[in-house]
Amino acid sequence: MHPDKVRRDSLARLTDLPNIGPAMDRDLRRLGIDAPRDLIGEDPYVLFARLCEITGVRQDPCVLDVFISITRYMAGEPARPWWVYTEARKHALQQPGPAPDNTEETTS
Template sequence: MNPAKVRRDHLRNLTDLPNIGPAMARDLRLLGFERPEQLTGQNPQTLYDRLCELTGARQDPCVLDVFVSVTRFMDGDEPRPWWFYTPERKQNPLSDK
């Protein structure tokens, strides 16, 4: 969902989260998540690495940015577009650039 349209009081489906559409919701389900609250406290790098492992393919690094956006949102941050987190990822030498 577009971050500007996200309502914290209306988080019932994965697609109610910022930056999550049908395709990313499928990826989250593949990772074992069915509800937004299950993403609270999750490590986005771990989610990204696990998705790469499960799919047998290196995912686009922007997927990591999306995971950062939703995990931080569920931990209390404002809803932000996924690209807000791209500069942070590119400065982290441990991330998959």
């Protein structure tokens, strides 16, 4: 769903989340995520690595940006387009060690 149309008080389906359409809905279900609440406390970098492993394909990094957007949204941040997180993802992946979801915002 487009971030401008998301309503936090109406999150029944995965496609009610920002940036989630039918294809990402299927990918999330492959990961065992069946409802928006299942994302609470999830690490987007771990979700991305698991999806790559499950599919046997290195996913487009933009998928990681989407995972960052939805996990942060479920943690209470505003709905934002997935590309807002691209720079934060690139920065986090350049750092040594694991890439936790604690990167600074690139925009407000």
